[in-house]
Amino acid sequence: MKGKSFIVVALLFSTFFIFLESYASAYTVQTGTVITNTSLNVRENPSNDAPVIGQLQSGAKIEYVDVGYDWVRITYNGKAGYLNSLFIKGNRPTSQATGHQAESHQTTSHQPPAVSGVNVGKVTAKNGLIVRAQASTNSAMLGKIDYGSMVEYRISTDGWGQITYNGQRAFIDTSYLSGSTSNESISGSTSNESKTVDQQAAVTGTISRVVIDPGHGGRDPGAKGNGLIEKNITLLFAKQIKKSLQENGIEVYLTRSSDEYVYLQERANIADSFQADLFLSIHANAHENSLIGGMEIHSFAPSNIAVKLENQFRDLPNAVYRGHYDSNFYVLRNTSTPSLLIELGYVSNQADAALLQSQQFQIQVGEAVRRALQH
Numbered sequence: 001m002k003g004k005s006f007i008v009v010a011l012l013f014s015t016f017f018i019f020l021e022s023y024a025s026a027y028t029v030q031t032g033t034v035i036t037n038t039s040l041n042v043r044e045n046p047s048n049d050a051p052v053i054g055q056l057q058s059g060a061k062i063e064y065v066d067v068g069y070d071w072v073r074i075t076y077n078g079k080a081g082y083l084n085s086l087f088i089k090g091n092r093p094t095s096q097a098t099g100h101q102a103e104s105h106q107t108t109s110h111q112p113p114a115v116s117g118v119n120v121g122k123v124t125a126k127n128g129l130i131v132r133a134q135a136s137t138n139s140a141m142l143g144k145i146d147y148g149s150m151v152e153y154r155i156s157t158d159g160w161g162q163i164t165y166n167g168q169r170a171f172i173d174t175s176y177l178s179g180s181t182s183n184e185s186i187s188g189s190t191s192n193e194s195k196t197v198d199q200q201a202a203v204t205g206t207i208s209r210v211v212i213d214p215g216h217g218g219r220d221p222g223a224k225g226n227g228l229i230e231k232n233i234t235l236l237f238a239k240q241i242k243k244s245l246q247e248n249g250i251e252v253y254l255t256r257s258s259d260e261y262v263y264l265q266e267r268a269n270i271a272d273s274f275q276a277d278l279f280l281s282i283h284a285n286a287h288e289n290s291l292i293g294g295m296e297i298h299s300f301a302p303s304n305i306a307v308k309l310e311n312q313f314r315d316l317p318n319a320v321y322r323g324h325y326d327s328n329f330y331v332l333r334n335t336s337t338p339s340l341l342i343e344l345g346y347v348s349n350q351a352d353a354a355l356l357q358s359q360q361f362q363i364q365v366g367e368a369v370r371r372a373l374q375h
């Protein structure tokens with residue numbers, strides 16, 4: 001009897017340790033950086049509806065565990081906290097526990113990657129561009145290059161650039177460089193810098209084909225306030241903009257036409273596969289201060305379409321236009337198609353919420369977009 005009990009206990013311990021091993025491998029601690037125009041809310045649970053327990057500033061370095069479904073877990077003031085992973089830049093492998101495919105393409109290899117021609121770019125990271133010993137976000141940080149500095153680099157793999165830093169080889173993330181010019185012919189570049197150049201070069205032509213991206217959807221409701229849910233608002237406006245453009249001969253494709261969840265990379269891929277002249281992502285905003293409101297335009301690369309669009313938005317009756325921002329949003333930086341992101345207003349602001357529910361305002365926005373694209 002004692003022998004049988006010992007075997008049972010041994011089996012239980014073996015099962016427990018196998019579970020621990022699989023759990024540890026599924027939830028690997030990673031490092032990342034907060035990328036947002038202002039600050040990022042730390043929430044009590046992995047939900048946009050969960051209470052906010054704190055905030056992290058843009059550029060903050062964090063250690064986190066990917067829990068899937070666009071959320072990561074951190075330790076905040078000694079307690080578990082959750083961040084929206086869309087605003088975390090870092091190494092993002094697939095979570096074995098949830099099957100959620102990570103959406104970043106940073107390399108974890110420590111082997112010297114192949115490089116090609118020499119390029120020159122300008123640092124766009126406000127807090128400075130991190131220089132690393134290897135082409136990996138897990139690699140040691142050697143220093144920073146100041147915002148606005150010109151950098152000479154060679155294209156490496158997976159969006160990394162090889163530079164010489166303090167006399168030694170080092171690596172930088174080329175998605176934080178703009179205005180790149182090549183001193184040699186380049187082949188096989190996959191960096192976001194090439195996407196920036198493509199976007200800058202393409203925005204001057206005639207717009208005949210547009211992909212409209214209603215933000216959020218399905219299990220991702222987006223912002224909530226004053227009885228409004230962002231995913232519903234974005235779909236309403238996207239359909240109205242589509243109607244306005246189609247009635248004037250512009251071919252339009254929606255990344256979603258119902259309440260469904262579409263991964264960010266899939267949205268960007270749709271724009272490229274559709275060979276669109278413009279990718280237009282539609283969103284609504286929210287803020288803890290309900291007095292903040294207004295429309296915004298965001299772009300990753302310089303765009304004359306954005307200039308035309310903001311001229312139209314300024315003329316919209318009853319609406320407040322907040323401005324045009326250079327932003328590093330995922331859907332903007334991960335498509336070669338010229339792209340803009342529109343924030344229609346703040347659902348947390350009563351005046352904006354009333355406008356967002358107005359069919360007349362939806363029509364006005366649709367016509368404003370049409371005029372911007374056709375003039």
